[in-house]
Amino acid sequence: MTKLPWVWQATAEEMAAEYPCDRFVDGPVTGCWRAGDSAADAEELFRWICQLRVAPYSYDLLDNFGKTSPRTLTPGVDHLELGQRFMTIFEVADFTPGHQLTLRLVDRASLRLFGELAVTYAAVPTTTGSRLLVKLALPARGNPVRRTLLAWGDLLMMRKQVLTLTQLAAQTRA
Numbered sequence: 001m002t003k004l005p006w007v008w009q010a011t012a013e014e015m016a017a018e019y020p021c022d023r024f025v026d027g028p029v030t031g032c033w034r035a036g037d038s039a040a041d042a043e044e045l046f047r048w049i050c051q052l053r054v055a056p057y058s059y060d061l062l063d064n065f066g067k068t069s070p071r072t073l074t075p076g077v078d079h080l081e082l083g084q085r086f087m088t089i090f091e092v093a094d095f096t097p098g099h100q101l102t103l104r105l106v107d108r109a110s111l112r113l114f115g116e117l118a119v120t121y122a123a124v125p126t127t128t129g130s131r132l133l134v135k136l137a138l139p140a141r142g143n144p145v146r147r148t149l150l151a152w153g154d155l156l157m158m159r160k161q162v163l164t165l166t167q168l169a170a171q172t173r174a
Contacts (some may be wrong), residue, residue, distance in 0.1 A: 005151035008159055010035040014133055018096040020102040024118035028140035032151050035133050036162040040169035042099045042130040046123040048169040049132070050101065057168075058161040064097050073169065075086040090119075099123060114150055115142065129145040132166050134158060 004076035007015065010033035022029050034096070038045050051057065054077055080101065084092040089107035094100075100122040105111055122133040136154055138147055 005155040006030075006032050008034045008155055008162075012044065018082065019120040019122070019135040019137070020100065021118035021120040021135055023070065023136045024093050024102065024104045025116055029137045030140045031149060032136040032138070032154055032158075033134065034136075034158045034162050035157070036166040037078040037126065037129065037130060037131050038166035038169045039129040040166075040172060042123040042158055043171055045169040046101075047078050047129045048096050048165045048172070049071055049123060050080065051168075052103075052121070053077045053084070053099075056087050056161065057159075057164045058088055058157045063157065069164070077107070080134070093118060094120075115117045115139065115146065117150075132162055134162060145160070145161075 014035060014110065015031070016079045018030075040048075051070065051074060054074050055067075056063045057069045060066060060068050078097075080092055080095045080097065082092055082094075086092060086103050089105060089110040090103035091106045092101065093104040094102040102119055102172060103131050104118045105114060105116065117136060117138050119134060119136045124131045124133055136151075136158070
């Protein structure tokens with residue numbers, strides 16, 4: 001089984017699945033998978049995924065200029081359109097309402113720093129609520145050191161993001 005930094009809490013079946021983000025990276029893709037469970041249903045979890053439009057929900061001191069990400073749902077952020085900006089540096093590349101949101105990195109400075117990448121967030125129903133599955137797609141070509149450093153950085157930030165979103169969705173449900 002693949003180990004950190006490439007996988008955190010994702011199953012072999014989840015890693016074998018196809019994700020929309022793969023279509024937005026040229027050539028072969030290297031994937032980083034993150035996953036977490038929530039007591040909320042998938043639709044409620046998806047509304048929290050859409051909150052990424054207003055804040056990163058990770059370590060706010062690092063990636064939100066110290067401003068706390070909102071702890072209540074912002075009305076209307078789940079109304080998605082292709083090309084909409086998310087977390088300043090991404091835009092909506094694909095979505096299925098209530099199920100998945102795929103973002104593509106478009107900010108020029110970020111593209112120079114990180115390179116081409118896309119990410120899919122999926123809210124999947126389970127018998128006890130839902131599961132947040134995230135796949136970060138990176139080009140398999142290019143500098144392996146850069147790719148590994150990006151995977152470690154993503155693990156640090158995305159782990160917090162997954163935990164925060166799944167917990168907030170469960171609290172909203174309650």
